Amino acid sequence: MSKRYSGGCLCGSIRFEAAGAAAKPHTCSCKMCQRHTGALTTAWVEFPTDEISWTGPGGPPSTWRSSDFSSRTFCPTCGSSLGAIDDEPIVALLIGVFDKPDDKALMPISHAFRDCRPKWWCADVKAALPQSDPSAGALD
Template sequence: MSETVAANGSGPDVRSGGCLCGKVRFTVTGPVDDPHICKCSHCAKRSGAPFQWWVGFPMAGLEWTGDAEPTWFDTYPGKTARGFCGACGSHIAARDYGDDTVIGILATALDHHDTDPALVPTNLNRLAEAAPWLAQNDTRHATAG
């Protein structure tokens, strides 16, 4: 399936994505829900980064299209599971038990996350848990882009 992102609100709203090795591939169809940055300790530890960029999509619009589906790990046993590729380890998704309406997808798992304006984060979750150095405005190491 080719990716079609409706920029003007008409037509299907379909995005594709997957892991680094390509074994886990997916499409999500439907509107973007709550694009946000999460700075909780679980996101930081799992990703090896100070935060992760999440986007919700309707669970009914999710289709696993690759050779494999994610391996799931309960980060909050009985509450939340995180999906990753069992071959390359790429983090891909999250789901909450008891909520079969929304799937959380890591924005960076989407093929065109860097050019899709609908994915711009609108919320910063768990700000109190953020690494204290994130608040520093230090430009000594900034590079021209």
């Protein structure tokens, strides 16, 4: 039996279950992520589209086409950002919407668009990595 994750929006209307291995957990500071969430840095994890089930009473989230390859997802009731549905087919979910975001499999291992964050902003992902990890320090 594969691992299952659950989560949802602020009001509970949009809920999901994700099955299988979480892929590419990372943080991102690109302008699109900043505007999508209102945060300077977001934390994401990816699942194949066919491993996601929308289980809440609101069904699947609303989408807005944000690029040539992806649509951002959100709850039409409370406005919570949930992630992105890519054309690949991949669903990237914001780690903050998981019921148990402290699961080690969701821990970001890289940071994208470091140059887009304000100079004073430091998303210290490396502090959570074991000191013996050779990639610690590459995530400033």
